Amino acid sequence: MAKLYFSYAAMNAGKSTILLQASHNYQERGMHTFLLTARLDDRVGAGRIGSRIGLQAPAFAFEADTNMKTLISAEQDRQSLDCVMVDEAQFLSDAQVWQLADVVDQLRVPVMCYGLRTDFQGNMFPGSARLLAIADVIREIRTICHCGRKAIMVVRQDGSGNVISEGAQIEIGGNERYISSQYSYKRYVYVDRFLRCLVRIREAVQIKLTSLTYSQKHNILGLGKDELLLLMTDFEPQPKKASMRVNQLWSWIYCHGISSFENMTNVDKNLRLKLQKVLNLSLIHI
Numbered sequence: 123m124a125k126l127y128f129s130y131a132a133m134n135a136g137k138s139t140i141l142l143q144a145s146h147n148y149q150e151r152g153m154h155t156f157l158l159t160a161r162l163d164d165r166v167g168a169g170r171i172g173s174r175i176g177l178q179a180p181a182f183a184f185e186a187d188t189n190m191k192t193l194i195s196a197e198q199d200r201q202s203l204d205c206v207m208v209d210e211a212q213f214l215s216d217a218q219v220w221q222l223a224d225v226v227d228q229l230r231v232p233v234m235c236y237g238l239r240t241d242f243q244g245n246m247f248p249g250s251a252r253l254l255a256i257a258d259v260i261r262e263i264r265t266i267c268h269c270g271r272k273a274i275m276v277v278r279q280d281g282s283g284n285v286i287s288e289g290a291q292i293e294i295g296g297n298e299r300y301i302s303s304q305y306s307y308k309r310y311v312y313v314d315r316f317l318r319c320l321v322r323i324r325e326a327v328q329i330k331l332t333s334l335t336y337s338q339k340h341n342i343l344g345l346g347k348d349e350l351l352l353l354m355t356d357f358e359p360q361p362k363k364a365s366m367r368v369n370q371l372w373s374w375i376y377c378h379g380i381s382s383f384e385n386m387t388n389v390d391k392n393l394r395l396k397l398q399k400v401l402n403l404s405l406i407h408i
């Protein structure tokens with residue numbers, strides 16, 4: 123029996139990867155799939171589905187006025203379809219989701235949709251809201267926050283890494299624009315303001331942290347992510363690892379209020395010992 127599936131997640135959960143893997147499994151068995159993606163998202167080229175790990179496949183690029191049932195019916199006349207797969211399903215309109223439901227009920231073709239549940243303000247996308255209401259099977263694809271816990275929200279940032287709380291619902295971007303988080307943007311706005319306050323205090327008392335020496339412990343409270351990254355490269359030479367460690371420290375300090383490296387349990391133990399020898403997190407120094 124054909125069903126309408128909706129698999130949702132925050133950013134960077136591997137939704138497109140799972141879709142492409144599922145399509146490959148069908149094709150490997152001599153079956154036919156029909157892939158669709160939103161024309162709005164052309165990060166890997168118009169009419170292509172791409173994943174962060176490098177997998178890509180051609181797809182039909184649907185628009186806001188595309189009639190899904192008419193489109194899929196025409197494709198089924200051309201070749202027998204075993205499954206329809208829709209990437210970026212949050213960009214579907216309410217009417218298009220109902221058309222996909224008709225494909226399932228009338229054409230007897232299963233439809234698998236993959237997309238975000240909410241936008242950067244925690245509001246439902248119209249397509250996602252309708253899918254959550256009428257899909258036969260709803261699945262959550264889990265991803266992790268920088269703190270190591272499950273991420274359920276999407277946070278939008280500007281070019282400097284500052285949290286954005288206002289703007290259009292749809293703004294295409296990747297890792298440079300969005301992060302997945304355990305918390306909503308409102309919590310990140312609070313953290314951002316707190317950090318700015320610490321920076322002002324640091325500047326007011328002329329604490330210079332740009333030329334660190336390891337002859338004494340230095341306080342890292344108030345440092346921005348760029349400054350932390352510059353510091354972390356002394357401990358983690360690989361850029362990706364250094365960036366990951368910065369996100370972990372940031373989460374422990376400003377999201378969880380941890381003031382000791384010993385309690386940062388998802389940070390490598392040897393690295394924690396090194397950091398503890400030369401750095402501290404005490405407000406007393408400020």
